[in-house]
Each structure stands twice: as C-alpha cells, then as structure tokens.
Amino acid sequence: MREPGRRNALEQELFIGIDIGGTNMRIALIDDSGRILQVRKVPTEIGLGAPQVSRRLAAECRTLMDAAAGFSGRAVAVGLGAAGRIDAARGMVVFSPNLPSMKNYPLADELEKSLAIPVVLENDANVYGIGESWAGSGEGIENWIGLTLGTGVGGCLILGNRIWQGDGAGFAGEIGHMVVHPEGPACACGSNGCLETFSSGRALKEGVARAVAAGTLREGPLYESWKNGSLTPETVYRAAVGGSEPAQALFDRMGWALGIALASLFNVLGIRHAIIGGGVSAAWDRFIEPLRESLTRHSGMFDPKEVSVVRSTLGDDAALLGAGELARRTVRKSRKQ
Amino acid sequence: MREPGRRNALEQELFIGIDIGGTNMRIALIDDSGRILQVRKVPTEIGLGAPQVSRRLAAECRTLMDAAAGFSGRAVAVGLGAAGRIDAARGMVVFSPNLPSMKNYPLADELEKSLAIPVVLENDANVYGIGESWAGSGEGIENWIGLTLGTGVGGCLILGNRIWQGDGAGFAGEIGHMVVHPEGPACACGSNGCLETFSSGRALKEGVARAVAAGTLREGPLYESWKNGSLTPETVYRAAVGGSEPAQALFDRMGWALGIALASLFNVLGIRHAIIGGGVSAAWDRFIEPLRESLTRHSGMFDPKEVSVVRSTLGDDAALLGAGELARRTVRKSRKQ
Numbered sequence: 096m097r098e099p100g101r102r103n104a105l106e107q108e109l110f111i112g113i114d115i116g117g118t119n120m121r122i123a124l125i126d127d128s129g130r131i132l133q134v135r136k137v138p139t140e141i142g143l144g145a146p147q148v149s150r151r152l153a154a155e156c157r158t159l160m161d162a163a164a165g166f167s168g169r170a171v172a173v174g175l176g177a178a179g180r181i182d183a184a185r186g187m188v189v190f191s192p193n194l195p196s197m198k199n200y201p202l203a204d205e206l207e208k209s210l211a212i213p214v215v216l217e218n219d220a221n222v223y224g225i226g227e228s229w230a231g232s233g234e235g236i237e238n239w240i241g242l243t244l245g246t247g248v249g250g251c252l253i254l255g256n257r258i259w260q261g262d263g264a265g266f267a268g269e270i271g272h273m274v275v276h277p278e279g280p281a282c283a284c285g286s287n288g289c290l291e292t293f294s295s296g297r298a299l300k301e302g303v304a305r306a307v308a309a310g311t312l313r314e315g316p317l318y319e320s321w322k323n324g325s326l327t328p329e330t331v332y333r334a335a336v337g338g339s340e341p342a343q344a345l346f347d348r349m350g351w352a353l354g355i356a357l358a359s360l361f362n363v364l365g366i367r368h369a370i371i372g373g374g375v376s377a378a379w380d381r382f383i384e385p386l387r388e389s390l391t392r393h394s395g396m397f398d399p400k401e402v403s404v405v406r407s408t409l410g411d412d413a414a415l416l417g418a419g420e421l422a423r424r425t426v427r428k429s430r431k432q
Numbered sequence: 433m434r435e436p437g438r439r440n441a442l443e444q445e446l447f448i449g450i451d452i453g454g455t456n457m458r459i460a461l462i463d464d465s466g467r468i469l470q471v472r473k474v475p476t477e478i479g480l481g482a483p484q485v486s487r488r489l490a491a492e493c494r495t496l497m498d499a500a501a502g503f504s505g506r507a508v509a510v511g512l513g514a515a516g517r518i519d520a521a522r523g524m525v526v527f528s529p530n531l532p533s534m535k536n537y538p539l540a541d542e543l544e545k546s547l548a549i550p551v552v553l554e555n556d557a558n559v560y561g562i563g564e565s566w567a568g569s570g571e572g573i574e575n576w577i578g579l580t581l582g583t584g585v586g587g588c589l590i591l592g593n594r595i596w597q598g599d600g601a602g603f604a605g606e607i608g609h610m611v612v613h614p615e616g617p618a619c620a621c622g623s624n625g626c627l628e629t630f631s632s633g634r635a636l637k638e639g640v641a642r643a644v645a646a647g648t649l650r651e652g653p654l655y656e657s658w659k660n661g662s663l664t665p666e667t668v669y670r671a672a673v674g675g676s677e678p679a680q681a682l683f684d685r686m687g688w689a690l691g692i693a694l695a696s697l698f699n700v701l702g703i704r705h706a707i708i709g710g711g712v713s714a715a716w717d718r719f720i721e722p723l724r725e726s727l728t729r730h731s732g733m734f735d736p737k738e739v740s741v742v743r744s745t746l747g748d749d750a751a752l753l754g755a756g757e758l759a760r761r762t763v764r765k766s767r768k769q
Contacts, residue, residue: 180733237599238598238599250700252700252701254591254596259591259701259702261575261701261702261703262574262575262702262703262704263702264702264704264734264738265702266699266702266733266734267700267701267703268700268702269699269700269702269732270699270700272696272699272732272733273696273699273700274612274692274695274696275611275614276613276614276615277730278613282732284732284733285731286729286730286731286732287729287730289732355611358611358623359610359696360700362603363587363604363605363607363610363697364589364596364598364604365596365597365599365600365602365603365604365605366598366599366604367599367601392623392624393611393614393624394622394623395606395609395619395621395622396516396527396603396609396621397601397603401601
C-alpha cells in the first residue's frame with residue numbers, strides 16, 4: 096500500500112465510493128463532507144469473469160481520478176461495497192450468489208495495484224449501513240435493522256451505533272437469507288424460501304415468468320416486456336401502478352415476506368427500527384401496506400405500534416456515501432498508525 | 433428495599449434463585465460459589481391467579497430462608513426468571529403467553545414486601561443465558577444464541593459476552609416467536625407458525641392430540657396417556673425411544689423447525705454458536721439429527737461445518753444458577769452505590 100497521506104496544500108482529498116450490484120456498478124467521486132461530485136454507472140456483466148469486471152472498474156476509477164483535478168482535488172482511496180460474504184482482511188468476495196465469478200478473486204489487491212491508492216472492500220449492505228448512519232435515516236438511532244432491496248436482498252445490523260460484524264467471519268447481516276417460508280422458491284444460496292426469493296428485484300422478474308407460465312399473465316405491457324426480454328423491476332412497478340393485478344400481487348408478496356422477516360427480527364433483537372433502501376425500495380408505495388399488515392399479523396411479543404419501518408432517505412446514494420466514508424476511515428486509520 | 437448488606441461474620445451469604453415456568457416453579461438456595469444447596473419444585477398453576485402464585489412462591493422462599501441456617505448462612509436476595517416480556521425496572525411481567533394471569537402484577541414488589549429481602553425479576557431465558565455463561569456451555573464464548581425448550585421456547589442472545597437487551601423494551605431474545613412457517617399452527621402469542629408451535633413441550637402435546645384426531649395414533653402407551661390425561665413431553669419422549677412413529681415424527685418436526693430458526697439467526701448475526709437447554713432438551717437424541725439436517729439444508733451463507741449447536745451442560749440448573757447469580761449481582765451493585 097502506498098502512503099496515501101502526502102498531499103498538496105492546495106488540493107482537497109477526495110474519495111472513490113463503489114457499489115457493485117448484481118446488475119450494475121456505480122462509481123462515485125466524493126468529497127470529505129460527503130458530497131457526491133460525480134457518479135458513473137456501468138453494467139456489472141459478472142458473466143464476463145472477475146478479471147474483466149476488475150479491469151472495467153479500474154478504468155472507471157481512473158476516469159474519476161482524472162476528473163478529481165477539476166474539483167481541485169486528488170482521489171486518495173477507494174471504498175468498495177460488494178454483495179456476498181466478504182473477507183475484508185484479504186479484500187476478497189468469499190461467496191456471493193449474485194457475483195459468482197468473483198469468488199476468491201483478489202479484487203481489492205488487483206484494483207490497488209492498478210490504481211496505486213488504497214482500496215478497501217466491505218459487504219455492500221454494511222456499506223449502506225455506514226452511509227445511512229452517517230448521513231441518512233439511521234442518523235442518531237442506536238440500534239436498527241438495514242435492508243437493501245436490489246437484485247438480491249442485502250442486510251445489516253447496527254447495534255450500539257456500530258455495524259455488527261458477528262464473529263468476524265464475513266457474513267453478518269445476511270437478512271436476505273432468513274427463511275420466510277420453507278416451501279418457498281429455490282434461492283441462489285442453495286436454500287429455499289429465503290426472504291430474497293420473495294422480496295428482491297430477481298423475485299419480481301421470476302414472479303412475472305411464473306405468472307406467464309401459469310397463464311395468469313397473457314397480455315399487456317408487462318407481458319410484452321417479459322416476451323421481448325426487456326423486463327426489469329421498474330417494468331413490474333409501472334405495471335402495478337397502472338393497475339396490473341399480477342404485478343401488484345408480486346409486491347403484495349414482497350411486503351408480506353418483509354413483514355415476516357422484520358417481525359422475527361424485532362422479536363429476536365428487541366429493537367424497534369428498520370430502514371429499507373436499495374434500488375427496488377423505489378417501489379415503496381406498492382409494498383409498504385402489505386408489509387405493515389404482515390408485520391402486525393406476526394408481531395408476537397412486540398406492539399406493532401411501537402416499531403418504525405422507514406425508507407432510506409439517501410436512496411441509491413447510501414451505498415456510495417458509505418463506501419466513500421469507508422475509504423475515508425481507512426485513510427484516517429492508516430495515518431494514526 | 434431493606435439494607436441487604438449487614439451480615440454476621442459467621443454467616444455465609446446465600447441467594448435464592450427461582451425459575452417460573454408455564455408448568456412448574458423451581459426454587460433453589462445457592463451459595464456464593466454457585467453451588468445449589470437445596471431445590472424445591474411446585475406446580476405453577478397459573479390459572480389460580482397471580483396473587484395465589486405469589487403467595488405460594490413466598491412460602492417456598494421462606495422455607496429456604498429457614499433452611500439457610502442449616503448451611504450456616506442467610507439468604508440475602510432473590511433472583512427470579514419468568515417467561516415473557518418483562519419490565520425489569522418495575523419487576524413486572526408485561527406480557528406472557530404462558531403466564532397470562534401474571535400480566536402487570538407487581539410480582540417482585542409483592543415478594544419483596546413479604547420476604548423483606550431484595551427481589552429482582554428477569555426474563556427466564558436471559559437468566560438461563562447468565563447461568564450458562566457463568567458456569568456452563570457458554571463459558572468463554574463471546575457470541576452465542578441461547579434457546580430453552582420448555583412449555584414454550586425461550587431465547588437469549590449473548591453478544592460481546594453480555595446478555596443483549598435490545599432497546600431495553602423487555603422483549604429481546606424472543607426466538608420462540610420467530611416465524612418458521614407462516615402457515616403453521618396458531619401460537620399463544622397471536623401469530624402463526626412461530627418456532628414455539630413446533631419445538632416446545634406444548635407443541636409435543638398438541639401434536640399428539642392432532643395425531644389422535646387424524647387417526648394416525650389409535651393405540652399404545654402414548655395413546656393411553658393422551659386418553660387418561662397424563663400426557664407430558666416425557667411421555668412423548670419415551671414413546672419415541674420405544675419406536676412410536678407418531679412420537680418420533682413430532683421430534684423430527686421439532687428439530688426441523690429449530691434448524692430453520694438457527695440457520696436464519698446464524699445468517700443474520702454472523703455468529704457460530706448455539707446452546708440449547710430447558711427441560712425438553714432432555715430429548716436431545718430424538719431431535720438433534722433432524723436439527724442438523726435442517727440446519728445444513730437452510731445454511732445459506734454459512735458453512736454448516738463451521739457452526740456448533742450444543743446442549744446445555746447445566747440442564748435445568750442453568751436457570752436456577754442464573755437467577756442466583758442475578759440476585760448476587762443485585763446485592764453487589766446495591767453495595768457499590
């Protein structure tokens with residue numbers, strides 16, 4: 096790792112925050128106060144293999160490093176959030192249903208070699224938690240449950256104002272892999288009926304395919320977008336808003352499963368706050384009522400009126416800001432040593 | 433609260449630990465080193481109402497206070513574990529499916545008035561966690577999940593070597609009310625398919641009744657004990673050991689549900705240890721294999737070989753010792769103030 100500390104007095108220190116999702120990667124240039132100066136977005140195309148994804152990421156980072164001069168600054172570190180079980184010390188994805196070819200690839204090391212500034216890797220949902228705690232809906236809340244609805248479902252726990260890391264084995268907060276219904280659909284992780292199989296972007300798309308197969312969806316824009324291969328979670332959302340019953344049924348199911356998982360967690364953790372973010376949380380108005388009904392139905396030992404489930408105020412920016420903050424902390428920490 | 437600190441130099445300080453279950457109450461005299469000197473057991477008979485239960489408890493405590501002299505000692509405080517949502521500050525059970533008439537009854541105050549020594553109330557599963565951490569299977573393990581299988585299913589979380597108390601609202605660790613199967617049996621808490629509806633003593637008894645109703649259990653000792661009203665979890669256990677398929681099916685289901693709940697919690701908490709106690713854990717050899725199979729089946733993000741699920745080494749004594757330790761801590765703390 097090169098010494099990231101030396102700086103020109105005229106230059107401000109900037110940070111690069113990266114959010115690698117199953118579908119897209121977003122790369123942002125962020126200043127010390129948490130302002131996003133520039134964002135880039137490219138498809139992940141994980142099927143091309145980890146080295147190719149890494150090269151593309153490095154190229155995007157270099158573009159932002161060049162752009163830093165335009166803000167009288169210099170990018171001094173990269174923070175990177177990726178879905179899955181992460182070995183932060185080795186900078187590797189150990190296991191990720193949504194980024195299979197990333198397994199055991201030394202992503203942080205490769206980027207660091209290529210960019211010559213420190214690169215640190217964390218689970219994407221933890222990065223979201225850092226962002227929301229720092230500047231979003233989690234500010235000032237000591238204990239909360241974080242969920243990110245994207246291609247999959249990520250999760251984090253903030254306990255005592257800190258990201259809960261469990262035993263340090265790299266898989267804390269995997270709320271997407273809580274079993275919601277043991278006879279539910281097969282999950283990418285190998286289990287069945289995980290929260291992710293009901294409440295993710297992928298679940299929406301697979302749900303449409305199932306509705307077509309079952310003959311309950313035979314026409315209309317949703318059917319057409321399935322047929323021509325342009326189906327996205329946004330398509331399903333627009334169809335639901337437009338009155339499509341099969342589309343709304345998928346959001347009902349999404350909210351139902353979220354309500355069960357959150358009720359179980361509120362009972363187990365004895366805490367009262369949850370914050371939901373991620374791209375698919377944009378469909379909030381479609382799933383929040385079914386979520387609240389399900390939460391009340393399964394509340395068990397807590398009073399449903401006592402708990403709060405809110406939407407991320409930072410939206411997509413939570414993960415980017417969190418990744419930037421992670422980069423910032425890494426630089427600060429290395430200077431203290 | 434009277435001053436508990438004055439003591440005769442010749443007398444040793446002793447503590448009373450109480451475990452109030454849905455079926456039985458056990459009351460123990462415990463010394464400073466955690467040795468149980470004497471135990472008494474009486475039926476809870478919660479249907480008689482809280483004042484009656486409280487009077488019976490006070491009488492049992494007085495018997496042990498008298499017995500203390502025989503150990504050259506004096507009982508100086510009472511620790512009390514009860515199932516349900518507890519307001520420890522007010523010494524009350526706020527809500528308990530298994531102790532309904534205890535709701536909002538000032539149990540700690542009433543006992544304290546009657547016995548004239550300090551009485552402190554905690555959730556029974558937390559008390560079990562204190563006991564196991566102090567002197568049982570939890571010794572030296574920083575993070576673990578505790579389960580107690582009794583009339584219901586209790587739970588606790590030990591995070592960073594301490595009982596996790598959540599937001600302090602009195603319901604942390606309610607693992608028994610995690611939803612394992614949303615179409616499962618109705619639970620005493622008002623929800624459906626909670627862990628408790630599959631993995632408790634009550635679930636075993638209700639399972640036998642269902643097998644009789646369905647006609648799959650028509651004869652034999654298990655049927656007879658159901659018919660004559662003497663059915664207990666022990667009866668079901670003995671029947672399973674004796675080869676009864678309907679009885680073993682209930683333990684298969686118990687293990688299956690425990691495996692799902694623990695897999696979900698290992699994924700969410702990123703920790704790797706669970707300790708199972710409570711009276712019904714005596715049926716360990718009947719449910720541990722189905723539990724392990726289910727845990728592996730639903731492991732999701734963790735490697736099932738990396739996690740450990742063990743039986744409480746203290747057995748029934750964990751809750752008594754934990755309650756005694758709670759009493760001891762209370763006395764120590766009041767002296768420091």
